[in-house]
Amino acid sequence: MSMFCNQCEQAANGTGCNISGVCGKKPDVAALQDHLLYGLKSLALYADKLGRDAEIDRFTIEALFSTVTNVDFDPEDIAKLIQKCYQLKEKAKAASGAAISGPVADWKPAADLATMVAQGEQHGINTQHVNEDIRSTIEILMYGLKGMSAYMDHAMILGRSNDEVMAFFQKALAATTDANLGLMDFVGLCMECGKQNLTVMGLLDTAHNETYGAPVPTPVNLGTKAGKGILVTGHDLKMLEELLKQTEGKGINIYTHGEMLPAHGYPGLKKYPHLVGNFGGAWQDQAREFPNFPGAIIFNTNCIQRPADSYKDRLYTWGLVQWPGVTHINGWDFSEVINKALECPSLPENPGQEILTGFGHNAVLGVADKVIAAVKAGQIKHFFLVGGCDGAKSGRNYYTEFAEKAPQDTVILTLACGKYRFNKLEFGDIGGIPRLLDIGQCNDAYSAIQIAVALAGAFECGVNDLPLSMILSWYEQKAVVILLTLLSLGIKNIRLGPSLPAFITPNVLAFLVENFNIMPITTAEEDLKAILG
Numbered sequence: 099m100s101m102f103c104n105q106c107e108q109a110a111n112g113t114g115c116n117i118s119g120v121c122g123k124k125p126d127v128a129a130l131q132d133h134l135l136y137g138l139k140s141l142a143l144y145a146d147k148l149g150r151d152a153e154i155d156r157f158t159i160e161a162l163f164s165t166v167t168n169v170d171f172d173p174e175d176i177a178k179l180i181q182k183c184y185q186l187k188e189k190a191k192a193a194s195g196a197a198i199s200g201p202v203a204d205w206k207p208a209a210d211l212a213t214m215v216a217q218g219e220q221h222g223i224n225t226q227h228v229n230e231d232i233r234s235t236i237e238i239l240m241y242g243l244k245g246m247s248a249y250m251d252h253a254m255i256l257g258r259s260n261d262e263v264m265a266f267f268q269k270a271l272a273a274t275t276d277a278n279l280g281l282m283d284f285v286g287l288c289m290e291c292g293k294q295n296l297t298v299m300g301l302l303d304t305a306h307n308e309t310y311g312a313p314v315p316t317p318v319n320l321g322t323k324a325g326k327g328i329l330v331t332g333h334d335l336k337m338l339e340e341l342l343k344q345t346e347g348k349g350i351n352i353y354t355h356g357e358m359l360p361a362h363g364y365p366g367l368k369k370y371p372h373l374v375g376n377f378g379g380a381w382q383d384q385a386r387e388f389p390n391f392p393g394a395i396i397f398n399t400n401c402i403q404r405p406a407d408s409y410k411d412r413l414y415t416w417g418l419v420q421w422p423g424v425t426h427i428n429g430w431d432f433s434e435v436i437n438k439a440l441e442c443p444s445l446p447e448n449p450g451q452e453i454l455t456g457f458g459h460n461a462v463l464g465v466a467d468k469v470i471a472a473v474k475a476g477q478i479k480h481f482f483l484v485g486g487c488d489g490a491k492s493g494r495n496y497y498t499e500f501a502e503k504a505p506q507d508t509v510i511l512t513l514a515c516g517k518y519r520f521n522k523l524e525f526g527d528i529g530g531i532p533r534l535l536d537i538g539q540c541n542d543a544y545s546a547i548q549i550a551v552a553l554a555g556a557f558e559c560g561v562n563d564l565p566l567s568m569i570l571s572w573y574e575q576k577a578v579v580i581l582l583t584l585l586s587l588g589i590k591n592i593r594l595g596p597s598l599p600a601f602i603t604p605n606v607l608a609f610l611v612e613n614f615n616i617m618p619i620t621t622a623e624e625d626l627k628a629i630l631g
């Protein structure tokens with residue numbers, strides 16, 4: 099059985115995974131994911147006519163997020179989502195009364211797994227359009243929708259939604275099946291996806307800030323404390339909060355991993371004394387780091403990799419993440435994880451280095467006067483946003499070198515998991531302003547945008563005219579949608595690495611270069627020289 103997937107930066111040979119996924123995705127799961135996406139498009143044809151239906155909208159978000167890189171590797175689970183998708187399509191068809199015909203509208207999955215896989219093989223990404231440039235823009239749109247669904251999922255977990263955004267999800271999914279649409283129609287939908295994602299990231303930012311208070315600069319210990327422990331990795335703050343509540347007084351310390359690091363900056367989470375520190379680095383180091391964490395470990399979003407036997411029995415998944423054979427926690431009762439942590443060996447007392455997080459837009463704009471004065475006095479010459487995903491490629495050392503080589507009179511804003519490449523280095527400060535400011539998770543790109551817009555306001559110029567350069571790293575589809583958001587805001591001159599997406603054709607790339615001057619990273623020295631002159 100063969101497969102084809104090119105949605106992430108790991109795409110084999112820079113073109114696509116066709117035997118098995120570099121991420122660990124097997125051909126049957128790839129086919130089932132393609133099948134599910136086809137089903138979602140079928141559902142959207144009717145949901146787009148129906149208007150808002152809470153059950154359909156929630157399902158659409160969860161199903162899309164399940165197909166993001168490193169989320170759901172369980173064929174049985176994806177098969178269940180396909181069947182649920184069909185039920186909802188029938189519901190939407192009946193409720194909308196819409197008479198639509200054609201193969202997408204008429205989609206019906208088989209009842210058994212093997213046939214569902216075979217059906218999925220007929221709906222691979224290469225079947226999305228005959229024209230390769232249009233196919234490329236459809237792929238960008240689909241990956242943008244996937245990325246946006248992840249942020250919407252977190253917002254929905256905190257009780258937020260937005261009708262306009264949900265209408266866009268259904269409209270855009272339905273549009274991908276419309277043979278009458280051309281290249282510029284899909285370019286327009288990609289830009290609209292970026293714009294809608296700004297709303298979603300804003301929704302999530304408000305949800306985080308209202309629920310847990312605005313982040314404040316907070317030192318985070320990278321060592322361990324004597325006692326039992328649970329390591330939490332992913333992005334979801336609500337899940338962490340529930341776990342903190344359920345472990346109070348139980349003698350268990352909670353550690354963050356990967357994109358959970360910024361959780362330490364939120365007053366509503368840092369108030370728990372047993373949230374003690376951050377363990378390990380970014381997602382791609384899990385197989386090397388998890389064996390060294392003797393307690394229980396839980397994933398609440400991407401990015402899971404094939405677990406080694408050395409820690410599989412103390413590993414748990416929650417939310418949409420699933421791996422066959424790994425215990426999945428449904429709902430909000432974490433007693434199984436807590437009991438496992440109590441059975442596991444204790445961690446040693448081993449205090450470590452402290453790093454700072456918690457520089458969200460409130461914290462940074464709270465000292466905006468100081469920052470603006472430092473720029474006017476020539477103490478800060480340039481800002482760099484060095485942010486995005488981490489990954490396994492050696493080319494990602496560029497980001498470490500870039501941060502290290504950035505001159506002393508520059509400030510580095512960072513976000514997402516790529517910062518683990520340099521967040522333990524000593525950068526010093528400029529008149530009390532730390533030279534490295536950790537804005538937060540990838541979704542906190544919203545904060546970075548707020549900061550950039552406020553600076554542009556203060557200097558009475560546009561964001562493109564600020565002494566600010568964006569040096570971004572990408573891996574999965576959340577980075578794709580953030581890039582679309584930045585482009586939809588008209589932000590130019592973004593440097594992107596470690597390699598350009600396999601799903602972008604030369605013509606589509608030429609369009610992006612012409613309109614946005616987007617460029618691949620070269621070397622840290624060359625790029626710094628080109629930016630600073």
Ligand code: SF4
Pocket residue numbers: 103104105106107108109110114115118119120121122123167168
């Ligand atoms: Fe390959 Fe990435 Fe697709 Fe996994 S998600 S199969 S690594 S392109």
Ligand code: SF3
Pocket residue numbers: 333356357381400401486487488514515516539540541573574576577
């Ligand atoms: Fe990282 Fe997966 Fe993308 Fe949230 S966690 S940024 S890679």
